[in-house]
Structure formats: structure tokens, C-alpha cells
Amino acid sequence: MEHAVNNAHPDHQSDMLFDSQDKHGLYKTVFNRRDVRGQFKPEPIPDEVLSRVLYAAHHAPSVGFMQPWNFMVIRDNDKKQQVHDLFDVAHNEAAEMFPEEKRETYRSLKLEGIMESPLNICITCDRDSAGPTVIGRTHIKTMDQYSSVCAVQNLWLAARAEGLGVGWVSILDQRKLQELLGIPRKIIPIAYLCIGYVDHFYNKPELESAGWLPRQPLSELVHFDSWQNTRTPEQDSLIAQINKDRDFPEQF
Amino acid sequence: MEHAVNNAHPDHQSDMLFDSQDKHGLYKTVFNRRDVRGQFKPEPIPDEVLSRVLYAAHHAPSVGFMQPWNFMVIRDNDKKQQVHDLFDVAHNEAAEMFPEEKRETYRSLKLEGIMESPLNICITCDRDSAGPTVIGRTHIKTMDQYSSVCAVQNLWLAARAEGLGVGWVSILDQRKLQELLGIPRKIIPIAYLCIGYVDHFYNKPELESAGWLPRQPLSELVHFDSWQNTRTPEQDSLIAQINKDRDFPEQF
Secondary structure: OOOOOOOOOOOEOOOOOOOHHHHHHHHHHHHHOOEOOOOEOOOOOOHHHHHHHHHHHHOOOOHHHOOOOOEEEEOOHHHHHHHHHHHHHHHHHHHHHOOHHHHHHHHHOOOOOOOOOOEEEEEEEEOOOOOOOOOOOOOOOOHHHHHHHHHHHHHHHHHHHOOEEEEEEOOOOHHHHHHHOOOOOOEEEEEEEEEEEEOOOEOOOHHHHOOOOOOOOHHHHEEEOEOOOOOOOOOOHHHHHHHHOOOHHHHO | OOOOOOOOOOOEOOOOOOOHHHHHHHHHHHHHOOEOOOOEOOOOOOHHHHHHHHHHHHOOOOHHHOOOOOEEEEOOHHHHHHHHHHHHHHHHHHHHHOOHHHHHHHHHOOOOOOOOOOEEEEEEEEOOOOOOOOOOOOOOOOHHHHHHHHHHHHHHHHHHHOOEEEEEEOOOOHHHHHHHOOOOOOEEEEEEEEEEEEOOOEOOOHHHHOOOOOOOOHHHHEEEOEOOOOOOOOOOHHHHHHHHOOOHHHHO
């Protein structure tokens, strides 16, 4: 198969296939990204690093090219403390929702690094940023929120490549967070992120290491043409390949 | 600043900072990823490539490590045609929603590659995949859907690194898509993706080139500590850096 083309068209990208080093960089970032809560160091993030990470977020896909995101950079300690207070309230409420046998474990988990990280970023979704009718949002109304989530994931990956840890704090009353940050009512705070350099990155997600939940085998999550139409390695060569590649993520 | 550590702990990643080649691979992928609709080639995707791309999706972050996603691989032509019929209906409905002066432009846009791409993938969200109470979903109920969106973005980036185009088709009646694919009612179809090798990737998003909407300047999307607390380059060095880096995405 010939994927590479000699492409001199000014509107076209010249690289069809990326070389193995570029692919390695992408996969290494994907498989080494972690949700960081407890390993933040206080040293500041240089502007030139933060700028690159924000450009990565800004180049996420967005429905109808609406770019619904804004990036709120929170450096003020009082503001961070107030967000942390919101977390405390929600975290206590959350603990009560778990069955008693899991409550102790839940309380023992470190779930945020709001104060320890030098910087927090709130990524929002402005549903009106491109007018009332948006290409691709006519039938699935949440597509704009999904776009902002893609920006979160781009930021997270770029941060990891830059040696920065990111943690997504979702144990918060969204409405109170919105008031605290002065975000207009029609704009949704999608993700509250803690970001900073870290002592170390863990090899595995902390909830996996803690035995909270296991990693699902990928082959069990794949269906063909219709739900429940799963197949064995004998029936479908893709399943055989997925089973063979079981250790692929560990190679980075 | 010293970010790299000599890290011999078995649970810790050894690489704190990635080298410049790894960073280049990540940024190159982020900035060259496109929503592909019209450039698909029919040649099949090798199992070993598809397997790697699916592993990237499966290693997305997920709230409470619930991994709510499933991956429905749609290769059957009749099934694809039925999805395409759903698109046609929704696309006609959508055209009527635009003001008359934009309707012609809307109709002229190529917005899906369902039949031309060799493979479609539907990524779903099973809200019950980790029981009723999920760490981090206690207060923001949509966090599980956001996790599946992170899987979409990981898949999209891995695909681009492998030379594969991906297009997200969101002009569909979600409920009818769910019935057509036999997805249980409590499981949400988050993204319907077309995937395959392409003739070329465009330099810019098609809606940007078509003049539908311009790229927003990043510096205008950044706020500090509170909404509307935007700053000039003189007031904040991050804004100056962002303006200086205006061409950073074009370097890849």
C-alpha cells in the first residue's frame, strides 16, 4: 500500500504518514498521561511552556468550528482556596453516597491538588459563541460541550509531553464554581484542572493501583456492526491482533 | 529548574520530561489532525494499525477509572448505508434550520464520509459500567460522557499519527442510531466516526478555509482568576507570550 504522496498542493499537508519517531512521541504521551493529584511541585510554569500547552488545547476539534472554549487561568491563592472549600463540601457529600464498606477507602484517596499546584485552569463552553444554529449541533445538542472536552484532552497530552502533571477536579458544585469565578450563566464550566511540575508520574492510574477497579481487557469492549456482536479471535482477526498487542501500552 | 530525576522506583515513570523529538511528535499530531469528510480511500485498515489506535482510545482518562466506552466497529455495507440514510434525513432537517442566506453554503458542504471510508466506529458511554456511584461523577453527572469524548480524541490523534483520517458525524438522530446499532437504551452513542486512509490532509480546517468562521485569536480566550478579567500584553506576560507564539501551530 502506498500512503505517502508527493504533495505539492499549497492547501495540503505534505506529510501523510508520520515517521516512527513522531508516532512514538504521540503514543508515549497517550500512554504516560496520568490524572495527577498528589505529586505537584510549587515551581511556576514558564509562560512559553503554558503558551504551547494552550495552543494545543485551542487546536482541538470543535463542532462547526465554533471553538466554544475559554481558558480561565487561576493563580490567585484566595481564589484557589475558595475553590478548595467548594471541593471539601462536595467531597464530604460524595463520601456519604458510597456504601459503607467503600467509604473509608474513598476518604483515604487524594483526589485534588488545587493548592499544591501553582496554577489551575478552568476550561469552559460558550454555547452561543457561534450563533444559535451550529453545523453539526443541530441534532446532538451536547456536541459543543464535547468540543470543550477535546480541548481538555489536548491540553492534558501537551502538558504531559512538557513534563507537567494535570488533574481534573470534578467533585465540585458546578453552579457554585460558576458563581465563584464570575462565569456568565449561559457558559458552562466544563473542567477544573490543576497543573504543575511533579515529583514523579505513576506507571499506572492510581485507582487501578489502589485496586478500586481493574483495567478492562480491550477485546471485551469491541463489538462488530451490532451491539453484543462480539467475536472470538477465531472469528475476527482484529480481536486476535488486540489480544496479541496486550502489552503495547507498556512499551512506552 | 531541574525536572528530570533519576527515578528507580518501580511504580514511577522513568521519563519526567520528554525529549524534543517526542514533544515534536505530539504537537505535530495535534496541529495536523483534521476532521476528514471527503478524501477517504477505500483500502482497508490493517488490523495491527487499528489495534494500536483502539489501545490509544482505551487509555484515555476516565472518571473514577470507570472506562465507560465500548467500540463498535462497523464494516457491513448495509449497516453503513442505513446510517447514511439517517444522516440524509437529519442533514435535510438541519439545512432548514439555517437562515436562508447560509442555507446554500450549508448544503454545498461535504459533511460525512460514511460510505467512502472503509470503516466506521461508534464510541459509546455505558453509564452503569462501574455501578451507580462513581468517584468524581457524584456532582457532575456528565463526567462519564466526557470520558468517552476523551477516548474519541485519543483515537483521533493516534489515527492521524498513523496516517488515517477521521471524521465525526454528528448530524444524526441519536435515538434512531441507537436502535439501528442495537445499542441498549441506557448506553449513549457518543461519537459516530468515519475512518480510513486519505488522499491528503488539509492544512487548515475546512470550515475555516471555506470562510464559515475564522480561527479565534487565542489571547482573546484567556481570562485571569475571574471572567472578563482579560489582560493586555503589558499587563500579563502570558498574553505577550501567546501573541509571540501566534505561528507556533504552523511550524509542524
